[in-house]
Amino acid sequence: MIRDIQKLKEGPFDLLVIGGGINGSAIANLAADAGLRTALLEKGDFASGTSSKSTKLLHGGLRYLESFEFGLVHESLKERTIHFKSSPHLTKHLRFLIPIYKTDKRPFWMLKIGMFLYDFLSGKHLIQKHEILTAEEVLLKEPSLASKDLIGGVIYSDVQMNDARFCLENVLSAQEKGACVANYVEVKSIIKENGKAVGVIARDLKSGESIEIRASKIICAVGSWTNEFMRKEITKFPAKVRNTKGVHIVYKEKFSERAFLIPSHRDNRILFVIPWLNHSLIGTTDTDFTGSPDNVGVKEKDVEYLLEEAQRIFSKHDFCKENILSSFAGLRPLVSQEGSPSQVSRKYFIERSYTGILYVIGGKFTTFRKIAQECLNLVLKEKKSWEENVYTVYGSGKVSVNIPEIAKTFQVTEAVVKYLIDFYGIRYKDVLAIAAGDSYLKEPLIPGCQEIKAQVVYSIKVEMAQNLEDVLFRRLNLGYLEKNNKQCEATIKKIFDQYSNHL
Ligand SMILES: Cc1cc2nc3c(=O)[nH]c(=O)nc-3n(C[C@H](O)[C@H](O)[C@H](O)COP(=O)(O)OP(=O)(O)OC[C@H]3O[C@@H](n4cnc5c(N)ncnc54)[C@H](O)[C@@H]3O)c2cc1C
Numbered sequence: 001m002i003r004d005i006q007k008l009k010e011g012p013f014d015l016l017v018i019g020g021g022i023n024g025s026a027i028a029n030l031a032a033d034a035g036l037r038t039a040l041l042e043k044g045d046f047a048s049g050t051s052s053k054s055t056k057l058l059h060g061g062l063r064y065l066e067s068f069e070f071g072l073v074h075e076s077l078k079e080r081t082i083h084f085k086s087s088p089h090l091t092k093h094l095r096f097l098i099p100i101y102k103t104d105k106r107p108f109w110m111l112k113i114g115m116f117l118y119d120f121l122s123g124k125h126l127i128q129k130h131e132i133l134t135a136e137e138v139l140l141k142e143p144s145l146a147s148k149d150l151i152g153g154v155i156y157s158d159v160q161m162n163d164a165r166f167c168l169e170n171v172l173s174a175q176e177k178g179a180c181v182a183n184y185v186e187v188k189s190i191i192k193e194n195g196k197a198v199g200v201i202a203r204d205l206k207s208g209e210s211i212e213i214r215a216s217k218i219i220c221a222v223g224s225w226t227n228e229f230m231r232k233e234i235t236k237f238p239a240k241v242r243n244t245k246g247v248h249i250v251y252k253e254k255f256s257e258r259a260f261l262i263p264s265h266r267d268n269r270i271l272f273v274i275p276w277l278n279h280s281l282i283g284t285t286d287t288d289f290t291g292s293p294d295n296v297g298v299k300e301k302d303v304e305y306l307l308e309e310a311q312r313i314f315s316k317h318d319f320c321k322e323n324i325l326s327s328f329a330g331l332r333p334l335v336s337q338e339g340s341p342s343q344v345s346r347k348y349f350i351e352r353s354y355t356g357i358l359y360v361i362g363g364k365f366t367t368f369r370k371i372a373q374e375c376l377n378l379v380l381k382e383k384k385s386w387e388e389n390v391y392t393v394y395g396s397g398k399v400s401v402n403i404p405e406i407a408k409t410f411q412v413t414e415a416v417v418k419y420l421i422d423f424y425g426i427r428y429k430d431v432l433a434i435a436a437g438d439s440y441l442k443e444p445l446i447p448g449c450q451e452i453k454a455q456v457v458y459s460i461k462v463e464m465a466q467n468l469e470d471v472l473f474r475r476l477n478l479g480y481l482e483k484n485n486k487q488c489e490a491t492i493k494k495i496f497d498q499y500s501n502h503l
Helices: 005-010 022-033 070-086 108-125 135-141 163-176 223-230 300-313 365-379 403-410 414-435 453-461 468-475 482-502
Strands: 013-018 038-041 091-101 131-134 150-161 180-182 185-193 196-204 210-220 241-251 259-263 270-276 279-283 324-335 348-352 358-362
Touching (some): 013 022, 022 358, 022 365, 038 185, 091 270, 131 135, 135 150, 163 180, 223 358, 259 300, 324 358, 348 365, 358 365, 453 482
16 A cells, blocks of 8 residues: 555545544445545554454444344344455454353343344344353353352354454555555644535644645544544534543453453443453443543553453452553544443434534444445435445455465465465465565564564555554554563564665
């Protein structure tokens, strides 16, 4: 991908999309696909906002059944399965176990009804039916769970995904179809003519240069930054978005191949403990956040809450802060509404401002395709009929190849080929092509890890990584595994020095 600032200046574009999170990236992908001259601007790295800080689930959202949001659950379950089938490299079927204790606020019968509804609402998009378990069956499957007061459990299916790469692969697809995309370009103000928005003044944060970009239509998908962005149009805007903070920790132990949904005892919310990167992802909190989205961070009390709830369920383990490899905080850009944070609906809507800018408000990761389609329908003069059960990003599609043969051709191990296919889908060969003929680039980034050095070059040359953090957190997942960082950082920096002429 080329970061072509000159092309941005030349414009004008049919559509300018502001915000390179999952929503903006998917809108740009579909717009380019529909033949629109499209530009996408992101002030940080792609997915550096909420779209790399999620629980990484494509899910219906079991708990939205409690608030009778059947439409949202049904739509999300359908979207979940579409991406699961179209992009196997970014998604993984996961079984979730909910242990149920006498002391839980939600009774067993309620969970049973919930499970029935969840499968029913999946309809033809059901991945695997749920199971109801006795306490003995739960402990047989998961002996590390606390047994005191356990009365049973349920197991159901959802999909785990790679959020940052989903976003990035939408951007890559958009550019492949002709969109002009750039990270580290921040929109500073709106250009208005006769009261209508006709472009923006943006700053290239790499060079400091101020640039004018013109477009017939503008969509703003800046998530948690919506309230402050709207104030660029008019100073007194009622808040459209309510930001709530969600913290995750990456805990050193992996408790199971299954994920767990834990009803919290402190505040009646639900938490997840999910196998991730050979460790466990534990989250999340849900508390109102009123500061600037640029300053969101993890607090001591967030970590304590997560450890306390995990300890209660996995009572046979000794949870301690020393085993936390990393932690991260993200903001849910929810539709502004009263009530406790976890009760606010995850629905979305699209609002047109008085200058004609379309704002995406609310939503969840799972429904990005629907949001993008609705935005495009508002932009295009004729309503486009979208392909219903397919959505492709850069690496989408099934890969069926002879792994030993490829390993032999590129002189790498079969494990490397398999890992690259799992990570990049049909684009795995582009990484191998970079490594071909260079034994240094075929080496693991650090001894014992599956990532190879060619992936860093690929991140720089193809995936527009601009700095160490982009590689560590949004091209690869190594940044979350703190113990590896120092050695890993030094190697990545070395490769950056060598290939920086590509930036
Ligand atoms: C803790 C947590 C867990 C979650 N888990 C899940 C889950 O498991 N499944 C699910 O479906 N959903 C989940 N969600 C919700 C989901 O992650 C979000 O709905 C989604 O990522 C929002 O995407 P977005 O594109 O709207 O926002 P963002 O990803 O935040 O993107 C907005 C982008 O706009 C950019 N921007 C802002 N201002 C400007 C400007 N002036 N110029 C240029 N760019 C600008 C920002 O840098 C940012 O990258 C979770 C959310 C949180 C917080």
